[in-house]
Amino acid sequence: MSRKLILAAATAAVVSVGGALVASADPVDEELVIDGEIPMVIRTKAPEGHPFDEVLSGWLFRTPETRSLEEDTFTNPGMLYVERGEEIWNTVEGEAGKSCASCHGDAAETMAGVAAAYPKWDADAERPINVELQIDKCRENNMKAEPYKFDAPEQRALTTFLKHQSLGKPVQVDLSQGDMQSWWDQGKEVYYTRTGQLNLSCASCHEENNGKYIRADHLSQGNVNGFPTYRLKQGNMVLLHSRFRGCIRDTRAEFPAPFSDELMALEVYTTWRGTGLSVETPAVRQ
Amino acid sequence: MATPKPRVKVPKSASAGEVITIKTLISHNMESGQRKDKDGNVIPRQIINKFSCEFNGKPVFGCDIAPAISANPYFEFSAKVMESGSFTFTWVDDNGETYSHEQAIEVK
Known part of the structure; x- marks a missing residue:
């Protein structure tokens, strides 16, 4: 009984000290290493x-x-979409009869670190371009395929696959x-x-x-x-x-x-x- | 998702009597049969309803799976290995298909 009362009093004290209706909790101080192999910069x-x-x-x-x-x-669970993205990378689509791989080959080599520098300036469109739009641009100009509808499962998977090729690389936008x-x-x-x-x-x-x-x-x-x-x-x-x-x-x-x-x-x-x-x-x- | 694709993680080698951790996952929508499409028709149930693991033909782990299990079911369990051999993993789909995967382990 008395223990319950003390607990209640303690809770009340915390609430009144907090004042505002927000509780504070600091981020953890831990290291992120993917598969025990790839160290990530998280601060x-x-x-x-x-x-x-x-x-x-x-x-x-x-x-x-x-x-x-x-x-x-x-x-x-996101790795399933990386795998799906890899399939799309190798799938021929559009009138030109090409896949992403037809021009870019093995993404693990040609796309390593590439997406870490996006969004970047697109001189043709005279505006910044992100990975999703870069994929669409390639599809329209080189593959003669339709651009993806926003949020299409294929767009999500391929974007995830491309970004994943930069896993562990620092984000760096060139302003x-x-x-x-x-x-x-x-x-x-x-x-x-x-x-x-x-x-x-x-x-x-x-x-x-x-x-x-x-x-x-x-x-x-x-x-x-x-x-x-x-x-x-x-x-x-x-x-x-x-x-x-x-x-x-x-x-x-x-x-x-x-x-x-x-x-x-x-x-x-x-x-x-x-x-x-x-x-x-x-x-x-x- | 396209065709369900099993993924399994088993250590390549272990010492005799060691308890190893096995992780398995299969990509699958696990359509519960409770949802309706845009026109109000029930989307038929299609889930993985059974999962089993055998080692050299002897059962290690098995379970029935119900519609409440989420998409891409993940199972993690442990097994004690005494001899070299191979694990066989089998997933049974509502549509009658079975997906299986085999993984060998060397016991020193």
Whole structure:
């Protein structure tokens, strides 16, 4: 009986000390090594001009069970999509009678580290291009095939496969190409603009409150180095632009079209915020 | 997902009497039979309903699987190995297909 009372008093004390309705919990201090072989950079010094001193991977904010799923490629459900992506890589499609492999050969060699530098400047389209759009561009121009419909299972699998070829490589966007700098500026504006009925910006959660809980969800810094990401909630691979839309929807705002100027700018900016973190694709998240 | 594809992780070698950990996973939708399509018709159930593992013909592990098991079922179990041989893994699909996989182990 008395023990119960003491417990109740202790709980009350915690609530009153906390004051606000958020509980605080720091990210864990652990190392991520995939299959005991590939060490991942999951915390690193932030690039110049970044609001933080240190950037942290979302892996550090997840539960032990979720973290362990990513540590072993056998248990990582995202690896099934990597395998599916490899099949697509080798499948002939379109009028030109080519597969990705017809031109690019073995992805493990030709694509190693490539996706870590995306989004990059596309001089033809005069806007930044991400891996999904690069695949579409190749399909249209070289394979004479239809571009993928947004979020098609094949688009998710092939994007995951390509990003996975950069596993462990540091994220590095080159802002000196073309007009990348102005897209970065535009992306920064999107990041800090409050939207929706809840009047939240990306920064409201991921900059000002990361490490705290928003209801049952442990807020991360919102770095995008693990995308496409396997989310347990969907039981599926989630593309970055789907995730953007999910976040924006949660602020109860109208969401922009995938690959629109707004979201491409946001991709340039958020990717830059995670500069130096390892590509974790397929990362496993809640 | 395309054709179900089994994946198995067994150590290549072990010492006699050692207890080893076996991990298995098969890519499969595990359609529960509870869902409906856009027109309101029930999507027929199609799941993996049985899984078994044998070592040199003797049963090691087996189970029946129900619709509540999630997609891409994953099983992890342990086995004590006394001699070299091979593990046979078998998954039975509702559509009558069986998928199997064999993996050898050397016992020193």
